[in-house]
Amino acid sequence: MHNDPILLLNPPGLDPNHRPNREGTASFGGMSPGFLYPPHTLAVILAGLREAGVRATLLDATGEGLSLEETLARIRQASPALIGAYVSWGTMEVDLSVLRALRDAFPHTPIIALGTGARYHSQAFLDAGASHMLVGDPELAFPRLVQAALPEPGPIKVRELWPEEHNYAGLLRHPQKLPRPAWDGVPWQRYGFLTLFGSRGCDDRCAYCAYVQAQGRSHRQRPPEDVVAEFVWLERTFGPRRIMARDPVFAGQRWWAMEVARGLIQAGFRTPWECETRPEHLDPFLLKKLAQAGCRTLKIGVESGSVEELVRIGRVENASHARTYLAYIPKVVRTAQTYGINVRAYVMVGLPGQTMADIQATAAYMRQLRPTFFHPRPYVAYPRVPLGPGQDAQAVQRLQGPLLEVQQELQTVYKRQHTFWRRGWRKLLLALPD
Numbered sequence: 001m002h003n004d005p006i007l008l009l010n011p012p013g014l015d016p017n018h019r020p021n022r023e024g025t026a027s028f029g030g031m032s033p034g035f036l037y038p039p040h041t042l043a044v045i046l047a048g049l050r051e052a053g054v055r056a057t058l059l060d061a062t063g064e065g066l067s068l069e070e071t072l073a074r075i076r077q078a079s080p081a082l083i084g085a086y087v088s089w090g091t092m093e094v095d096l097s098v099l100r101a102l103r104d105a106f107p108h109t110p111i112i113a114l115g116t117g118a119r120y121h122s123q124a125f126l127d128a129g130a131s132h133m134l135v136g137d138p139e140l141a142f143p144r145l146v147q148a149a150l151p152e153p154g155p156i157k158v159r160e161l162w163p164e165e166h167n168y169a170g171l172l173r174h175p176q177k178l179p180r181p182a183w184d185g186v187p188w189q190r191y192g193f194l195t196l197f198g199s200r201g202c203d204d205r206c207a208y209c210a211y212v213q214a215q216g217r218s219h220r221q222r223p224p225e226d227v228v229a230e231f232v233w234l235e236r237t238f239g240p241r242r243i244m245a246r247d248p249v250f251a252g253q254r255w256w257a258m259e260v261a262r263g264l265i266q267a268g269f270r271t272p273w274e275c276e277t278r279p280e281h282l283d284p285f286l287l288k289k290l291a292q293a294g295c296r297t298l299k300i301g302v303e304s305g306s307v308e309e310l311v312r313i314g315r316v317e318n319a320s321h322a323r324t325y326l327a328y329i330p331k332v333v334r335t336a337q338t339y340g341i342n343v344r345a346y347v348m349v350g351l352p353g354q355t356m357a358d359i360q361a362t363a364a365y366m367r368q369l370r371p372t373f374f375h376p377r378p379y380v381a382y383p384r385v386p387l388g389p390g391q392d393a394q395a396v397q398r399l400q401g402p403l404l405e406v407q408q409e410l411q412t413v414y415k416r417q418h419t420f421w422r423r424g425w426r427k428l429l430l431a432l433p434d
């Protein structure tokens, strides 16, 4: 490690069985027994610092699997003048412990806590040892902050720091202004894939949604040609096995998703990639283009198979909308699978007011739907989410039972489908004229 004045830290986990996934759920974060996103936010900040001519190093202690002691030793060796520590709401317990240890080990070093999903809990991070807490999106704000004399210790609102670039909630107005992540400074190979954002935000109003709390209610896309160029740059520069687009609603604007798909096809892009969107955003023609562009997995939030529950949680406006929604999803799943796109379908367990009848309706629906992968996930009430608190752990366990049975059944179906596609039918279908 070089003696750069700034050290960006993805803090270590303290339990090898549950590691901090600070990028998860649009940076609200969470502890994970397995899956982790690479620290995209820190990689963008590193790129911004380089553009500004500020020397900086990124230490991904979670990615490298470092212990707290090893992390402190590496920081000691680097001897930075300032530490930027990535923190999140869902990893707060670990983050507070690491901040305390950092403060003990480096009593005179400014420590700036950063992370959009932690912005409602500034005081806790300051009390634990951060000298400053950057409140809001940190990607443009952090490089600007460290180029001038630091203000007095305490919270720093990104909106006050740079009002032209951040809205009233401290979120980026123009995601297209962000530099490409400096992945060369991250041990990204340990995660097995790279990530990309084509857009931020979503203008829907699902009452349980954390994404809009973290990214805002306006869907802001980057120009499609920039997104295509970044996909191609990732493939040619780093050669990842796959790429994950992390937009909450990749196909929220059909023309935009179509432009990206066409651009990738034209560029001869070959790396498998995946994205997430509402099922209603998809239609057969768009699905075919996405498949031709290399999309291999779609994540769709079905959320529930119960008409009443879909209305109650604000996924749809009324019962008639819920029925249309449930009738349309199987068409999307079948078409996607025909083009060789795996579908991961998600539902939530432990929602407020959820009954066993809702769960039975969801189980019956998923049995018919037969997505490639089925994920019944406990509902988490993220900060300021309008739906409010869910049910307790015991209720979640009881409600999850019937859905886990369906999950088991579907795994057998997937094995059969997989064998089918290995025979090369996918290639043939995609080559047929539109």
Ligand code: SF4
Pocket: 202, 203, 204, 205, 206, 209, 210, 211, 212, 248, 249, 278, 301
């Ligand atoms: S469509 Fe998805 S991202 Fe948009 S509000 Fe609903 S859950 Fe959130």
